Amino acid sequence: MKHRRGSARQVVLLLTFPLLFTAIAAALYWGWQVVWQAAPSSPQFSLHPANIEILTESPWVDRSSILQQVVHEASLDDQLSLLDPGLNERLSLAIEDHPWVEVVERVEKFQPPRVVVTLRYREPVAFIKNNQPVLPGKKRLPEICIIDGEGIRLPLNKAQADSPAIQSLAEITGVPFRPPPPGDVWKDPRIRGGARIADALQADWESFALRAIEPSVQPLVGASDTYAFALITREGRQIPWGPEYVDEKPTDPDRIEPTAEEKVSRLKAYVQENGIDLDGHQQNLRGAVPK
Numbered sequence: 001m002k003h004r005r006g007s008a009r010q011v012v013l014l015l016t017f018p019l020l021f022t023a024i025a026a027a028l029y030w031g032w033q034v035v036w037q038a039a040p041s042s043p044q045f046s047l048h049p050a051n052i053e054i055l056t057e058s059p060w061v062d063r064s065s066i067l068q069q070v071v072h073e074a075s076l077d078d079q080l081s082l083l084d085p086g087l088n089e090r091l092s093l094a095i096e097d098h099p100w101v102e103v104v105e106r107v108e109k110f111q112p113p114r115v116v117v118t119l120r121y122r123e124p125v126a127f128i129k130n131n132q133p134v135l136p137g138k139k140r141l142p143e144i145c146i147i148d149g150e151g152i153r154l155p156l157n158k159a160q161a162d163s164p165a166i167q168s169l170a171e172i173t174g175v176p177f178r179p180p181p182p183g184d185v186w187k188d189p190r191i192r193g194g195a196r197i198a199d200a201l202q203a204d205w206e207s208f209a210l211r212a213i214e215p216s217v218q219p220l221v222g223a224s225d226t227y228a229f230a231l232i233t234r235e236g237r238q239i240p241w242g243p244e245y246v247d248e249k250p251t252d253p254d255r256i257e258p259t260a261e262e263k264v265s266r267l268k269a270y271v272q273e274n275g276i277d278l279d280g281h282q283q284n285l286r287g288a289v290p291k
Contacts, residue, residue, distance in 0.1 A: 047080040047113040052091070058121045059165065060154075061100050070094050082109050095119065099155050099183030122148040126170040126198040126213070128191065130177045145179045149199030151192035155182040170198035170205060171212040173232070189225040190215040193244035197229055200260035208267060209234050209277035213241075223248060233279045239267075 049071045054063040070076065074094035080087065092104040095117060106118040124146040132141070144161050146154050146169065160166070172194035180186055186195075194213040201210065212232040220226045225247050231239040243257050258266075267278070277283050 045082045045113060047082055047115060049076055051114045053116050055116050055118050056121065060124060061121055066098050066100060070098055082113050091115065091117065122152060122154055124154055124169055125149050125202050126172050126195055127166055128172050128175065128177060132177050141177060141179065147186060147191065147195050149195055151186045151195040153180055153182050153184060153186060168206065170210065173212050173214045175215065189246045190227050192246045193227055193229060196260060197241060197244055200264050204264065204268065207277065208271065209279045209281065235279045237279060239278055
């Protein structure tokens with residue numbers, strides 16, 4: 001009889017234990033869900049837009065204005081939480097959408113709630129002036145636009161447009177002034193070609209005594225989007241650069257052109273060997289041009 005009672009208790013325990021374990025697991029899961037759902041709204045994890053910081057500096061960019069614009073346009077002023085698994089991607093996409101931002105390299109989260117963003121800005125290399133007259137009834141275009149090495153138009157405020165920093169950039173001359181919206185690529189192949197040349201020459205622009213880049217009036221024969229270019233020095237000398245291919249690459253061996261880097265190396269060698277800039281003035285260039 002005792003053996004039967006003991007066996008019955010064992011059966012009851014065997015049947016009850018799984019039910020008890022399931023009930024405990026369900027209670028723990030329910031409790032965790034309650035805590036997890038409440039955590040994002042907790043001040044301990046809630047992120048205010050004022051606590052988002054762009055670490056990278058640039059003389060051309062006001063970091064606070066970038067954040068203000070990004071927060072407004074991407075609706076980041078609503079509830080943000082450090083526990084949101086998509087927070088880093090959401091911030092990266094919103095910030096990369098700004099015309100000045102080339103790429104977001106890192107987003108770091110800290111406690112108390114704070115986010116630090118490291119990014120890479122687009123660098124202006126050239127400008128285009130508006131020399132067109134203002135026609136009655138037409139919208140007034142900006143007086144000047146700046147672009148990066150890919151021909152992307154960058155935002156420019158009035159103070160920046162009047163700053164001496166603009167004059168340190170290459171001017172692309174002899175082109176129609178039809179600017180795209182900030183952040184878009186200029187469609188004119190003469191401007192995109194000039195931007196590539198300016199980008200290649202950026203480090204040596206001042207020491208070479210250059211002022212502008214001027215495309216040919218007409219494209220090369222048989223190449224609708226390819227123009228020849230000349231470098232214009234401060235005193236007005238023209239230095240032939242040759243074609244700069246933008247969208248089409250030559251397949252004819254007779255049309256193969258040295259790369260922009262090769263052309264810059266040749267100019268460096270000339271300046272170094274003669275000790276003069278491209279205007280012919282003697283310069284103390286020791287260390288400016290690598291041997």
